[in-house]
Amino acid sequence: MSMLQPNGIHHLAICTSDMRKTLLYFNDVLGFPLAALYWMHGVKNTVHGFLKINDSSCLAFVYSPKIIDEKIVGITHPATISDTSTRGTMHHLAFNVDSQEALTQIRERILAKGIACSEINTQGYPVSFTFPGPEGMLLQIGCQPSAEENVFDEDAAAAIGLDKAAMEALKSHKPYNRPASPVPNALLGADAGYHMNYPDPVYRTLISAPDELVFDFTQDNVPPNEKQPFNVKRRLAKLKLLFRIILSSISRSRGKA
Structure with missing residues (x-):
């Protein structure tokens, strides 16, 4: 296992x-x-x-x-702990330190830079304080352990549709047994419903193309700070993927006709 x-x-x-x-x-x-x-x-x-x-x-x-x-508080950015942002966006970014003493010291460092911070909340999980960052980011620094002993609230769990048994089940690691053969990509309609936001023909091509073709298209040994040389195998892979996208678009168009 x-x-x-x-x-x-x-x-x-x-x-x-x-x-x-x-x-x-x-x-x-x-x-x-x-x-x-x-x-x-x-x-x-x-x-x-x-x-x-x-x-x-x-x-x-x-x-x-x-x-x-552009920043729209409550939609693109929360701005404060009590505000919200739309689903799939970052609410706040929290960093960790090893002790409350370190938490106090780093708060002093931030204050010395002319940036206002909240007071340290010793009752939360974790013990932490918040402060503003660039681009409207809401930042936090915390440390473990928390002052709270019981951080699992059955009322809060019920509010999101979890009973006590379901909450207990969530506390455990979920083991995974690897199958003997490689696991293929799940095709649209047979997947779990989570999709990257590519145009439909492009997405269908990416998840159905052979691993070798995708490897040839993305593989290079050039460091990020150097220009990509002309690579015949990479260019051919790009053309093959483009051809697959065109075929997928034609097939979808005929299916809708």
């Missing part, structure tokens, strides 16, 4: 309309050093920047001239 599951967060990628300002903020205010900065692979006019939190996790940002700086 295998406990296959992610062992942490490698990076959280956030869109920014001002990469320079955002990198400077997190480098100066929280001390995160620059880990990588390059043109994003396969995405035109888009810069990807990474700040190192520790040896296994980063904070990442994506910049493109197409990213607008």
Whole structure:
């Protein structure tokens, strides 16, 4: 029996309309050093920047001239802990420290940068405080353990449709046994209902194309800061994928006729 599951967060990628300002903020205010900065692979006019939190996790940002700086509180950004944002968006970003003493010290560092912080909430999970970041981000720093002993509320669980037994079941790891043969992509209509937002023919092509073809299209050994050389195998794979997309579009059009 295998406990296959992610062992942490490698990076959280956030869109920014001002990469320079955002990198400077997190480098100066929280001390995160620059880990990588390059043109994003396969995405035109888009810069990807990474700040190192520790040896296994980063904070990442994506910049493109197409990213607008409009902020609508309650829709695109929560702005405060009591506000909301639309589904699938980040409400707040919380960093961790090892002790309440460290929490107090880093709060002083942030205050010294001229940034106002909330008081430290010692009754929450975790013990934490909040402060504002660039691009309207709501930031938090917390530490474990929490002052609260009982952090599982049956009333809160019932409000989201979980009874006590279901909540107890959620506390356990879910093991996964690998099958003997590779698992294929689930085709549309036979999947779990979660889709990336590509045009339908493109998405159908991506999830149905052989692994070897996708590998040839995406594989390169060139570092992010170097220009891609002309690659015959990669170009042929691109043409094959384009041909599959065209066939998928024709098939869909005939199906609707």
